[in-house]
Amino acid sequence: MTERHTTWLITGASSGIGRSLALEAxxxxxxxxxxxxxxxxxxxNCAEFSSRGGTWLELDPAVPDAYHQIAKVAQKENIDVLVNNAGYAFIGSVEVVSEEDVHAxxxxxxxxxxxxxxxxxxxMRARGSGQIILISSGAGFIARPARGVYSVSKFAIEAIHESLAQEVxxxxxKVLxxxxxxxxxTFATNSQARTDS
Ligand SMILES: NC(=O)c1ccc[n+]([C@@H]2O[C@H](COP(=O)([O-])OP(=O)(O)OC[C@H]3O[C@@H](n4cnc5c(N)ncnc54)[C@H](OP(=O)(O)O)[C@@H]3O)[C@@H](O)[C@H]2O)c1
Incomplete structure (x- = not known):
């Protein structure tokens, strides 16, 4: 029987933390x-990823179809470790933030x-094993000025993972x-800011 390698799926693996983690794995x-x-x-941007054996999956986690895309991969590939890393920060005070900014x-x-x-x-449940890792932030437990919307997103997704950890x-x-x-x-450069009203 051939040995099955542990398979990681990392979102937003082309830069920053996701990229470093992907190359280390x-x-x-x-x-x-x-x-x-x-x-x-x-x-x-990250030629080493393919040259070291990594496989790219073109995916925008922000669109509902991302669920179907990942589900197809998960059925075929036995994802052992899922790292939810993709993210950006919206920066803007409560007074100026629009509903569109919050939705995005x-x-x-x-x-x-x-x-x-x-x-x-x-x-994962069918196999009886798996690890789910959320890259959250200090903003997931402290809401600083102009970071309210970013903190909302991280507080909320942490809540889901806290609940999930107990469910599974x-x-x-395991959930981390x-x-x-x-x-x-490039996180700071990718942040989206609103300063007008
Ligand atoms: N850097 C920090 O100081 C810091 C501190 C605390 C927490 N974090 C968290 O760490 C995670 C990774 O951040 P990073 O510092 O590595 O930043 P990064 O270098 O900007 O990488 C973020 C990754 O997320 C994806 N992404 C960014 N904006 C997106 C959007 N609008 N829609 C879909 N995907 C998007 C990008 O993927 P593609 O462009 O390849 O699609 C990119 O590879 C984030 O969740 C962030 O909240 C970062």
């Missing part, structure tokens, strides 16, 4: 599927991870919430 001998919204751009933030930082968890869970414990599925401080990635 590949170095450690794991199979890695990395999602990105633009594979050709990711190939340019929640689609990426809340519904995106929720979709991927729901798509991967049935196969008996199926040997990571709350990093500031890292020098």
């Amino acid at each position: 590949l170095n450690a001998g794991f199979r890695v599927i990395g999602t990105t919204r633009n594979v050709s751009q990711a190939e340019t 933030q929640m689609e990426v930082n809340f519904y995106g991870p929720l979709r991927t968890v729901q798509a991967c869970l049935p196969a 414990r008996s199926f040997e599925i 919430i990571v709350e990093p401080g500031a890292f020098r990635t």
